[in-house]
Amino acid sequence: MDDKKIAIFGVGRVGLPLALVLAEKGFVVTGIDVDPYRINLLKHKIMPFMEEGAAQLLEKHSGKNFQVFSQEHIDRIVAENAVIIFTLGTPIDDTYSPNFSDIEKLIRRISPVIKSGHTIILRSTVSPGATEQLARQLEEQTKLILGKTLFLAYCPERIAEGKSVEELGQIPQIIGSLEESSAKKAANIFEKIAPKILFTNTRSAELAKLFCNMYRYIDFAIGNEFMMIAESYGCDIYDVLKLVNNDYKRAGLKSPGLTAGPCLVKDGFFLIDKSPYMELVTAAWRLNENIPGYLLSRIKEQVGDLTKKKVAILGLAFKKNIDDTRYSLSPKLKRYFLAEGAKVSVSDPFIDSQPLEDALLGAEILIIGVNHDVFKNITFEYLSKFVSSDCIIADIWNIFQTGKIVFYFKDVLKKGKTEIKPNGEMKTYEKNKHLERRRVSA
Known part of the structure; x- marks a missing residue:
């Protein structure tokens, strides 16, 4: 053959x-x-x-x-x-x-x-x-x-x-x-x-594949847990990360984020299916999967009743710069806020969703769900044209470089940081590709 x-x-x-x-x-x-x-x-x-x-x-x-x-x-x-x-x-x-x-x-x-x-x-x-x-x-x-x-x-x-x-x-x-x-x-x-x-041998190869993914998943879970610990002490995790990782030979702490995706989420269950050694894997899963709930709680502490509040979530994919929603945590965020009676809009430049400006218009709560590179081009000056003046922002990825996980938009504006990010043109890949796909399927 x-x-x-x-x-x-x-x-x-x-x-x-x-x-x-x-x-x-x-x-x-x-x-x-x-x-x-x-x-x-x-x-x-x-x-x-x-x-x-x-x-x-x-x-x-x-x-x-x-x-x-x-x-x-x-x-x-x-x-x-x-x-x-x-x-x-x-x-x-x-x-x-x-x-x-x-x-x-x-x-x-x-x-x-x-x-x-x-x-x-x-x-x-x-x-x-x-x-x-x-x-x-x-x-x-x-x-x-x-x-x-x-x-x-x-x-x-x-x-x-x-x-x-x-x-x-x-x-x-x-x-x-x-x-x-x-x-x-x-x-x-x-x-x-x-x-x-x-x-x-085959078993070592199977374990190597699973260990690669689970090591990363656990590493990300540490970043998320450290974020919550820092927040509990009134400290900004991104300030602490700079102290830890700045020119320190044994540094390497991961920043927090919505950690998801099929390879990371499900592979741990492949590893522990017939094994009694499950504490670390299951703890990482609980930590990462509960970050949407943590963000919801932090926002409720500030806002109180979420009924009829307009929420804008930016990003639907499970990680940045892709168009794959499998095991993404953004839909979980959306479900949580809908259950609280909020009105939720979602925008992702690479996935069929609402246009960015429509999602932002009148938003009282803004959540950065995914750290797409194109989102780094959004300035506070741009946001001020659309979101509510009392908008509260959850930026676990530190896209806006404030170092804060949850903050009020008006507090940042008072500090004169309306231009902390350069303006940039949003990519149009998703629009062109969606049109091509529709034409072929028609």
Whole structure:
């Protein structure tokens, strides 16, 4: 079989950048997806989401080294491609346990078509031991022998969403396998794009992926807890962070923020699903997930009754400069304020939402939900044209550089800080892309 021919199941935020980078390196890549809208966009050479550098690769390789099809073509595509890569989503279920049902269903579906020589690479996030379970399922259903007639490796992604194309060529690729032959098969692919290959067993690879995300999640939780502690003593966390991190050799404290996203929120549950060692992971989850509630409480301390108060939330994505809302905490903020009887407007430059000026008009409470770079161009002078003079602002990201988590707009204006940020033009990416997507779907 030709190892230069690769099929990728799932051309979402993990699978699509990988497919395009592999195509750029000379592989012939076929993507399979269940979303007809996404497939339609890709066939029209339109990226379905924001990803730096991906649009150029899509334009260059679409219809050549990269094609995408619906699942109706599964049998043909599996038979024609020597390498099968799974990048399917692995959510948590109602009991906060890992849900691998989509991967299990896919294996049952393609097992009759898998033949001697196929290499299967699992790239989805899984819990420790999942690859071994997958190996047993594959051997049982295909009647092939791992390491001899069938090859399987776990090769987790560790890229930052929005930076995938760049980071695929910068971050060492972990390859976990149950035997040497499968590791070599996977290395033949990833050595073409990664600067270094790190070989290990499957469980260590699975843990490494989860540890990467949970270390960051816990690190961010420390920043959020320290913020609340500083606030309880009447101190500004950003002033304290400057003292701690300024030229101190062992510094590195994270600033507070609305910490979210699928990789950070759900991966902890993959880690502790069958483990008694859960205190640190669950504490981090409670801390980060409760920041919206903390901000609500701080604002209620100042405002009191929120009934009919107009609230503007800036940012819907789970992190800055992307258009992905999965596990974002801004919708939770919105729900909390609606439950208090407030009227809530939300604006995000990269996601279908209200225009910025409409959201700000008459706002009595302004919350910076996401630290998009474009929000740094908003000046107090600009705000004064729209928000109420008594507006209270919650700026956990310190976008306005006051160092305060919650403050009154009028108090800042009295100090003469109306021009602390330079004016800038808001980007129009989202408007152009939404129009393109609507035209294709029409």
